[in-house]
Amino acid sequence: MSLVHPGPVRALPSRGPVLPTAAAPRTVELFAHRGASGHRPEHTLAAYRLAIRLGADHIEPDLVSTRDGVLVARxxxxxxxxxxxxxxxxxxxxxTTRAIDGRTVEGWFTEDFTLAELRTLRAIERLPAVRPDNTRFDGRYPVPTFDEILRLAESEGRRLGRRIGVTPETKHPTYFASIGLPLEEPLLRSLRTAGLDHRHARIAVQSFETAGLRWLAARSEVELVQLTSATGAPFDLAAAGDPRTYADLMxxxxxxxxxxxxxxxxxxxDSVVPRDALGHLTAPSPITDEAHRAGLKVVVYTVRAENRFLPADLRIGxxxxxxxxVAGEVRALVEAGVDGIFADHPxxxxxxxxxxxxG
Structure with missing residues (x-):
């Protein structure tokens, strides 16, 4: 196998994948999962900026809505x-307590805060027991808006001389639509305001649900990512009485x-390189080859450096x-044929x- 890192300026291909050929060696895109979340509290401008400077091709904000309809990253x-x-x-x-995608959740919710109110809060490390070093940044950073993240990617890319992709994920879109705060419309509005609603933009919108992606596909030419899980089903399908599961989608x-x-x-x-009963890596599944045959690229989530997230045979101590x-896991995924990797430690x-x- 030959893998070639992209040059300093490289755009996502236009709609439809560019798959490896003898004349065009395969590249593997690096997606910074919630920014450099192994080093800074996730979903902060500091985490995204560090990820870009560490060499990420794309940064990933999870998007939710405030009460006044502003998309923010949490x-x-x-x-x-x-x-x-x-x-x-x-x-x-x-x-309060809310029912989110069929689960009862207690706490504080972005949809109960205006953006101005949310701005009075500060981010903290989500996994303090795993990433205690990150807690020294607790209280420093506000919650960023999607528009700010788009501007950061543009300004950092201009400074570094390369184009930075942004790969937003819509979180719980069926739930937000049910309370009158749909996510797709303001997302598309932000892309259009930033001049990024076109097929050559380094934008790829993700969702674990299907309906929002279909809505965007009918209205935009940006790339779309259908996320899947090893278990369960898209909530929008389940809510509509559609019996299809993620296994059916794959x-x-x-x-x-x-x-x-x-x-x-x-x-x-684990859908790409499964683990056995003892947690050791096994041979790759056929999913990557089957996705390629269907004309899809494959981006896998999430590579993290800590032992607790790694296969048993790749833990140290x-x-x-x-x-x-972590290098062993990355190599296994690349050998399995993936086109992109989400990572906490870009x-x-x-x-x-x-x-x-x-060669």
Whole structure:
């Protein structure tokens, strides 16, 4: 296998994948998962900026809505674990319980705050036991808007002389639509305002649901990523009484259907290189080859450097928070044929990808 890192300026291909050929060696795109979230509290401008400087091709914001319809970047709309909202007595009465995608969730929710109110909060590390070094940044950074992230990617790309992709994920779109705050319309509006609603933009919108991606496919030429899970089903399908699961979507017929509206498949890494009963890596599954046959590129999530997230045979030592052989996992995924990798430690994965050449 030959893997070639992209040059300093490289755009996403136009709609429809460019698959490896003898004349065009395959590249593997590096997507910074919520920014450089192994080094800074996730979904902050500091995390995104660091990811870009560590060599990420794309940065990934998860998008949720404020009460006044502004898209902001948070892992979930429940923010008790990613902001200091619990330390703000003025918001104590907003703690509540919601049903989100069939689950009961208690806490504070972005949809109960205006952007101005949300701006009074500060981000905190979501995994303090795993990433204690990141906690020294707690309280420093505000919650960014999607528009700010787009501007950051443009300005950092201009400074570095390369184009930076932005790969937003719509979180719980069926839920947000049900409360009158649909995510796709303001997302598309932001792209158009930024001049990024076209096929040559380095934009790829992701979702675990299907309806929002289909809506965007009918109205925009940006690339789309159908995310899948090893278990369960898209909530929009389940809510509509559609019995299809993620496994159905990842079948050959399901992949052909996805290719009618999306350009990427986004499976979790265990769907690409499964683990055995003891947690060791096994041979790659056929999913990547089948997706390629359907005309889809494959971006896999999520590579993290800590032992607790790695296969058993790639852990180093007994400390779950210590770093293991993340390079071994990256190599296994590249050998399985993926076209992109989501990573929490983009600098580490960049170094592995840059070193994976032969001939």
């Amino acid at each position: 892992h979930e709309n429940e923010i008790s674990g990613t902001t200091d909202v619990g330390d703000h007595p003025e918001f104590a009465d907003r703690r 079948s050959p017929a399901g992949l052909r259907e996805i290719s009618t509206y999306a350009q990427w498949l986004g499976p979790e890494k 007994a400390d779950p928070a210590a770093r293991g052989d 600098g580490t994965v960049r170094a592995v990808l840059d070193g994976l050449t032969d």
